[in-house]
Amino acid sequence: MGRGTPQLRNKGGRGRRTFVTNARGPPGFQPARPLTRRKVDTSVKFMKFTEEHEQFRKAVRQVVDNDINPYVDDWEEAGIFPAKQVFSKLAEIGALGLEYDPAYGGQGADHSFTLVLGEELGRIDCAGVPMAIAVQAGMATPSLANFGTHELKKQYLEPAMRGELVAAIGVSEPDAGSDVAGIRTKAVRDGDDWVITGRKMWITNGTQADWICLLVRTSDEGGYAGMSQIVVPTATPGFSVGRKIEKMGNRSSDTAELVFDEVRVPVSNTIGEVGRGFQQQMAQFQDERLIGAYMAVASMRKALDKTKDYLQQRNAFGKPLLANQYLQYELAELYAEVDVLEAFCRTCAEAYNNGQDVTRMATVAKLKAGRVQRQVADKCVQFHGGMGYAEEMWPARYFRDSRLTSIGGGADEVMLRVIALLEGMGRK
C-alpha cells in the first residue's frame, strides 16, 4: 500500500449516525440531501429476485454507505484507496467470492447475486473503487477459480476472497491493449520455473497488488496461440512498479505500469493449461464486461436521481428548475434508456445463470452501458450548470469517471467488431 494512503477512519462509528453526505459543494452550500431515500427498486423483475437477494442487496448497501462512500473524497484526492481494508469489509459479507467454490471459502452463489453486487457497487460515489473491487471479485480471479490447481487456489484465491491479498489482472501492454494477440511479455521455461520478462500497462490495483494473474507468451507461435496465464506474486525479485499512471478519472484507483525483469516463478503457478491462456482470458473478459455493465447501469440511475433532486431544489426564474418541461423530458428520456439497459443486463444475467453463451449479450451490454453513460454524465454536468463543471460537486467526477466505460475492458470499437463478426460481417 502506498505511503500516505488514507485509512478508514472512524467518523463517528458506522457512518450512518454522522450523516456524512456524499454531495459536496462550496462553502455555505447546503448539500443536496436526497428528498427521500429511494426504496429498493425491483420493479423490473426479469431476474427472479427473492427475499435473499434483497437481504444481500441491503448488506452490500450497508458496506457501501458505511465503509466506502464517506471516504471516497479522501481517496480520490490521494489517488489511491486502502484496498485491503475495503476488501476485508466486503469479504465479511461474502462479496468477493460469490460464485466460487465453498471448499475454498467461496459462497457457492449463482450469478444472480453477482448482478445484485454489481448493481449496489454502482452506487459508490466514484468509479475507481468499484472498478478495483470488480477486479478482485470478478476480473482477476475467475480463471484461477475455474482452472487453477488446488494448491494455487489455497495459496492465492482463498486469501483474496478474505480480502487479505490484493489481486490484479495483467493483460494490456504499452503496445497491446484491446488487441490481446499483440502482447509480447514472455515467459521462458527454465527447469521447473518460468522466467518472465516484459511490461504490463493500465494495471488496476497495480501498486498494491500482492499477486497478478498475468497473461504471457509461453511459446513463439504468435497470434492467439501460445499464451498462458500465470500467478505472479509481486514480492518476487525482478518485479517492479514502473510508474503510477495519472488518469482523467477513476483517480481513487491506483493504475500502474508494471515491469517484469527476469521474474522467476514456479511452473506450478500456471493457471489451467499451458498454451490456453488466451481462451481462458477471453472467458474472464466476459465476466469483466458483465459486472462492468451492471455497475454502470446502477451508477446512471443514481446520477439521474441526484440530478433530479438538485433540479427540484434549485430555483431559477422563480420556480424550481425541474418545473421546466424540457429538463423533465430530457431526464425522462435518459431514465428510459437506463430502464431498457437495466432490463437487458438482468436478462443477460439470467441467461448466464442458465448456462447460455452470453458473448453477444455481454458485448452489447458493455457497449451500450458505455454509450448511455456518456450521455447521462453529459446531461448531469449540463443541468448542474456551473456547479456541474466545478470539482466541488459530484457531476464533474462522474463525467470524468464515466468516460472509461467505453474504453476499459475492451473499447467500444472492439465491442462493435465482436458484434460485426457475430453478424457475419468482416473477417475473423
Next chain:
Amino acid sequence: MKIVVCVKQVPDTWSEKKLDPATKTLDRASVDGVMNELDEYAVEEALKIAEATSGEVVVLSMGPEQSTETIRKALSMGADAGIHILDDGLAGSDAVATSLAIAKVIEGRGADLVIFGSESTDARMSVVPAMVAERLGLPQLTFANKVEAPGDGTVKAHRLTDYGYDVVEASTPAVISVVEKINEPRYPSFKGIMAAKKKPVETISLADAGIESASVGLGAAWSEVAEFADAPARAAGTIVTDEGDGGTKIADYLSEQKFI
C-alpha cells in the same frame, strides 16, 4: 446460555417520516423498514456472548407482518431462532402495552439474558427494557456500554451515566439494554442470509400469549396524540462576530442555554 434479544423494525433513519392523520400513528407503509440501529448492537452483543458460552440466541420482535424482515436480518447475522408477536390488536400499543406483550412471551422460556437496544429511533423513550424487567421481576442493567456474561450465573455491565459509568452486577436471569459503540455489529453475510431461510420463526398471537386484547393496542394506550404538525423549518443561526471578545460571547450564550 439462552439469550433473547428484542428487536424492532423502524422507518429508515434517512427517510421522511410521516404520521397518519387518521390514526395519529406512524405511517409505516410509505417508507422502508429497517432494524432499529441500536438493536443491531444488541444482536451483536447477544451473538458474542452466545459464541463465547456456546449459547443460543432467540430474536424476538413485535410488529406488523413486515417485521419478519428485521427478524430475518437478525437470523442472517447469526441468531438461531425467531419469535414474531403478530396481532392486529397490537397496533398502536404504547410502551406499557409493548412491555406487557414482550414480558408475557418471554416468561417461562428460560432466558438467562434478555438484551435490548437502549432506545428505538422512532419512539426514543428508552423505557421498554426497564418495564420488561419490572414485569418479569428481573434485575435490569440498562445503558450498558460493556457487558461481561461468562455464563456462571452472573452478569456485569458498565452502565453509562452523565458523569462516566457505574459498574453494576446482577445474577442471571437479567435484562440488559445496550448503547451504541458497545461493539461493531457484523453485517449479514451471504451464507448467513441463505442459512436464515431455514431457521425457525414462531409466530405468536395475543391469544397464544394469553394476553387480553383490551390491555394492548391504541385503545389501551396511556397517552394519546392530541394533535400534530410538521416540524417548523430550521431558523437561521446566530453569528457571533469576534471583536476580541468572541470567547466570552460564546461562553455567555452557552451559559444562557444552560449548556455550561
